[in-house]
Amino acid sequence: MRKNFSYDKLGDSLIVSNRQEGDIIENNHEIGDMIFSMTREGKIASLEIREISSLFESCDVNPEIVNQIKDAKISIIDRSDTVILILQIQFSENNLILTKNIPIVLPLFDQIHDL
Numbered sequence: 001m002r003k004n005f006s007y008d009k010l011g012d013s014l015i016v017s018n019r020q021e022g023d024i025i026e027n028n029h030e031i032g033d034m035i036f037s038m039t040r041e042g043k044i045a046s047l048e049i050r051e052i053s054s055l056f057e058s059c060d061v062n063p064e065i066v067n068q069i070k071d072a073k074i075s076i077i078d079r080s081d082t083v084i085l086i087l088q089i090q091f092s093e094n095n096l097i098l099t100k101n102i103p104i105v106l107p108l109f110d111q112i113h114d115l
Contacts, residue, residue: 005072007052014052016072016087019045034104047074047085059102068092 005016019037023045029036033055035048049055053063068091077084085104090097
């Protein structure tokens with residue numbers, strides 16, 4: 001199974017990929033500590049979150065979770081004036097796999113479409 005995320009401990013950044021075979025990245029959009037890589041069709045191919053530990057803390061999630069991530073995915077809910085990005089993190093704790101969904105609300109920009 002292909003791993004669709006990576007964590008850079010030194011830079012404290014998490015990169016989650018939704019890139020499919022044949023997807024061509026056309027541009028990147030930076031919003032705060034997040035960078036979205038977009039395809040020609042306007043789909044999010046990957047998301048980089050810098051200072052991910054700070055995001056976890058602001059969501060009342062123990063920032064040490066980054067060392068236990070087993071899987072990470074992103075999904076999008078498109079609303080009329082905003083985009084809700086759901087960051088789904090699976091991690092292990094005491095030999096259990098747990099999931100934490102972290103909603104991130106963004107202003108709408110024209111290039112985002114449903115995945």
